[in-house]
Amino acid sequence: MLWTAHQVAQALALPSARAFHCRRRRLEQAGFPPPVAGLPDRWDPRAIEAWLAAQRPPEHAAPNAAEALLIARARGMLTTEA
Secondary structure (H helix, E strand, O other): OOEOHHHHHHHOOOOOHHHHHHHHHHHHHOOOOOOOOOOOOOEOHHHHHHHHHHHOOOOOOOOOHHHHHHHHHHHHHHHHHO
16 A cells, blocks of 8 residues: 555654655655655655665664654754754
């Protein structure tokens, strides 16, 4: 099953699909997966999860869900200030 912009926003701990679309270009410049070919507003959740995992420092174990949410929110705060 592919994700909508709303689901991607949730995975990135963003408040809305609009917030994701506002950051999308910068995210893609940082290697975030583009939408599935031929489907301009659908993303492969496995590609997004792999991208998120690659953003974690290798010396840290995978965080639990609550930690992942806090990390994603912190990342979002950093990108909005830049």
